[in-house]
Amino acid sequence: MSANPKATRRGYIRPLDLRNGKIEMSHGGGGRAMAQLIDELFQTAFENPWLRQANDQALLTRPEGRIVMATDSHVVSPLFFPGGDIGSLSVHGTINDVATSGARPLWLSAGFILEEGFPLADLKRIVDSMAAAAEKAGVPIVTGDTKVVERGKGDGVFINTTGVGVVPDGIEISGDRARPGDVILVSGYLGDHGVAIMSQRENLSFSTHIVSDSAALHELIAAMIDAAPNIHCLRDPTRGGLAATLNEIARQSDVGMAIREDDIPVREEVDAACELLGLDPLYVANEGKVVAICPPESAEALLAAMRAHPLGADAAIIGEVIEDSHGFVQMETSFGGRRNVDWISGEQLPRIC
Amino acid sequence: MKYVDEFRDGKVARNLAQTIAAEVRPERRYHLMEFCGGHTHAISRYGLRDLLPPEIRFIHGPGCPVCVLPIGRIDSAIALARDHGVILCSYGDTLRVPASERMSLLRAKAEGADIRMVYSSADALKIARDNPEREVVFFAIGFETTTPPTAVALRQARNEGLKNFSVFANHVLTPSAIQNILESPEVRELGTIPLDGFIGPSHVSTIIGSRPYEFFAEEFQKPVVIAGFEPLDVLQSVLMLVRQLNEGRAEVENQFSRAVTREGNLKAQALVAEVFELRDRFEWRGLGEVPYSALRIRDAYREFDAEVRFDLPYRSVPDHKACECGTILRGLKQPQDCKVFGTVCTPDNPLGSCMVSAEGACAAYYTYGQFKGASVVAEAS
Numbered sequence: 139m140s141a142n143p144k145a146t147r148r149g150y151i152r153p154l155d156l157r158n159g160k161i162e163m164s165h166g167g168g169g170r171a172m173a174q175l176i177d178e179l180f181q182t183a184f185e186n187p188w189l190r191q192a193n194d195q196a197l198l199t200r201p202e203g204r205i206v207m208a209t210d211s212h213v214v215s216p217l218f219f220p221g222g223d224i225g226s227l228s229v230h231g232t233i234n235d236v237a238t239s240g241a242r243p244l245w246l247s248a249g250f251i252l253e254e255g256f257p258l259a260d261l262k263r264i265v266d267s268m269a270a271a272a273e274k275a276g277v278p279i280v281t282g283d284t285k286v287v288e289r290g291k292g293d294g295v296f297i298n299t300t301g302v303g304v305v306p307d308g309i310e311i312s313g314d315r316a317r318p319g320d321v322i323l324v325s326g327y328l329g330d331h332g333v334a335i336m337s338q339r340e341n342l343s344f345s346t347h348i349v350s351d352s353a354a355l356h357e358l359i360a361a362m363i364d365a366a367p368n369i370h371c372l373r374d375p376t377r378g379g380l381a382a383t384l385n386e387i388a389r390q391s392d393v394g395m396a397i398r399e400d401d402i403p404v405r406e407e408v409d410a411a412c413e414l415l416g417l418d419p420l421y422v423a424n425e426g427k428v429v430a431i432c433p434p435e436s437a438e439a440l441l442a443a444m445r446a447h448p449l450g451a452d453a454a455i456i457g458e459v460i461e462d463s464h465g466f467v468q469m470e471t472s473f474g475g476r477r478n479v480d481w482i483s484g485e486q487l488p489r490i491c
Numbered sequence: 492m493k494y495v496d497e498f499r500d501g502k503v504a505r506n507l508a509q510t511i512a513a514e515v516r517p518e519r520r521y522h523l524m525e526f527c528g529g530h531t532h533a534i535s536r537y538g539l540r541d542l543l544p545p546e547i548r549f550i551h552g553p554g555c556p557v558c559v560l561p562i563g564r565i566d567s568a569i570a571l572a573r574d575h576g577v578i579l580c581s582y583g584d585t586l587r588v589p590a591s592e593r594m595s596l597l598r599a600k601a602e603g604a605d606i607r608m609v610y611s612s613a614d615a616l617k618i619a620r621d622n623p624e625r626e627v628v629f630f631a632i633g634f635e636t637t638t639p640p641t642a643v644a645l646r647q648a649r650n651e652g653l654k655n656f657s658v659f660a661n662h663v664l665t666p667s668a669i670q671n672i673l674e675s676p677e678v679r680e681l682g683t684i685p686l687d688g689f690i691g692p693s694h695v696s697t698i699i700g701s702r703p704y705e706f707f708a709e710e711f712q713k714p715v716v717i718a719g720f721e722p723l724d725v726l727q728s729v730l731m732l733v734r735q736l737n738e739g740r741a742e743v744e745n746q747f748s749r750a751v752t753r754e755g756n757l758k759a760q761a762l763v764a765e766v767f768e769l770r771d772r773f774e775w776r777g778l779g780e781v782p783y784s785a786l787r788i789r790d791a792y793r794e795f796d797a798e799v800r801f802d803l804p805y806r807s808v809p810d811h812k813a814c815e816c817g818t819i820l821r822g823l824k825q826p827q828d829c830k831v832f833g834t835v836c837t838p839d840n841p842l843g844s845c846m847v848s849a850e851g852a853c854a855a856y857y858t859y860g861q862f863k864g865a866s867v868v869a870e871a872s
Binding site for chain 1: 499537539
């Protein structure tokens, strides 16, 4: 201690200004500023034994069973939206990618790319939301990384998460296992996430009460597997919506699909917003839904198990897998006609006349 | 969904379809051209062909704004963004239309040109206000429905004295295109395209009214029914056309009486007339040069005309040799008759403009009709 009472305490660092502070290049520079950001923000929020060790890696005990791993980068705009934010989304998205293999998710990693000038208050909000999502899901974030790019070279914050999980023995879930005669189910209303995001875009001002369905699905999926261990395929219909998911599985399994428009759950508000924007709800992204394909004898048990879980309360059987060497997904329209449900091409662009 | 589901009721549809099936005469065919891409889209999306008897044949017309935009016009828009350094504001679908040398606005954007997708002419005005140091050009396309908003933007720009805003006008006219089709040798003399009646676009008629069609009905003896875009609207208008043809009438009838009048929207017409005047000629993809078929900006608004401000020359560019968009737009061929349909030319990689917009006949067939394969080709006779 110095004799001068005005002198600062040795080793003292002014705490992060989480109210008005901004990300600076030094926060990614490897020096004290970076260490401080990690300590005061990330470590505090994600708090767990692996992070506490403060190593560059997490040392994990080998689990029993087959290991799955999935990664997902999140660049959503706006960062905050009704029903979630980029933080909770980055946890849910990767947990769901792991869980749709039938796995129990065990650990997550998180990589942040921050733009110089990004408000620390927003970052704290995002990190707290990630921590809450991970805590609620029971899947810890065990290792991470932070990089800072110059102003104008990023869009606030990008987050990559990677997840590791373990698949119980006897579970064989894969996109190439759909067979003619199998039944197609979805876990609830489609298109909520995409419409919630679009309602927040600055040049598309329309008001809606729709909130994103962003949620971690591993517990629902575990209940589904308990009820129907012979599920053939599971996939979360994110970008490209239900249409993309069914087309992917049809191609992987070399089968066709026949679905019924009347049986597909879509909220009236989502339907109305899509009508206004010239979009098709079948192509709009979801972040808390799962598509399941199972043998016909298990369909009713699976549907009942889905409906018994809060995240699957509005589950429905929407169609069947059929034989078709072209791998087409076709739909019986509410109108009584039939049409193809093709892959999305490009991005969904609103109509012009 | 209120005010929408009523027009998509499957039960009503089946009743209508049964009435149509009962009234068509088995000894004849009914070749109906739905002029507008919006109708083509509705027919495909709701699978209307499955509901109708084989005597009814749809011929897909050229009423899709991005489909009829010739390559030369897209080239000019790219030149504006690339060579003149403007912020080019465009509707979404236009971005993907193929231009010369494998370019498109989307590719030009990826290479660094400042091209922005907007949802309305008002968005383009806002961009001009927010960027006073940059030239901002609105790439205006479309039929009579998108013309009044462009006119509003021009008038607003003049009132505000916005010096950095201009419009590259490519607005085209529905009646001139229909007349051009009816006067083409294929229809008039050769009879290569049998054409018995027209389904007219209701949104266009909310602006121009139903009156401009009276001339065709009388001069060419072809019935016209102005129809809404919901699937039930389309079915009802098919029934109205079948009845006219059975009774030997050729009149203009209005199925969309919930919004269309004979005179149309006089205020919008006056606004358009204040800002725009007829061009002597305009090149359409598929139809070639069509006299008095498009609008240009009047001298009073000359300073906001991008073609004047940037001294844009027009160079006509022929379509890709293998592309049949021209013949498809004139109803001479169906999408599957094109050698590159679904192979080299797909919605992800369009060679021709009909594959770009959801309203293009090729895109509608590709997206909604693939599983039918051969049966659709057979229907094309």
